[in-house]
Amino acid sequence: MTVPAGHSDDHGDRRRTEGGRANGARKRREKESRLDDLTHRLDKPMGILGVLFLLLVLVQSFTHDEALSSVLTVAS
Numbered sequence: 001m002t003v004p005a006g007h008s009d010d011h012g013d014r015r016r017t018e019g020g021r022a023n024g025a026r027k028r029r030e031k032e033s034r035l036d037d038l039t040h041r042l043d044k045p046m047g048i049l050g051v052l053f054l055l056l057v058l059v060q061s062f063t064h065d066e067a068l069s070s071v072l073t074v075a076s
Contacts, residue, residue, distance in 0.1 A: 053076060060072040 056072055056076040060069055060076065063069045063072060
């Protein structure tokens, strides 16, 4: 059997490809796991920031004082 330079037979390529797929899948699962952990940690602080922003916007809309309205605009 003649194998072109830089290539191996079917068996060697298959083993290398299967190992590469398994390694890639493991890396992808690890990355997804880290991203899930990050989203769980950021969930509560982002919710609190959203509520604060809502309160700023509501207070700003009911404020009649020009200076306080400007400060709230900058804060939001």
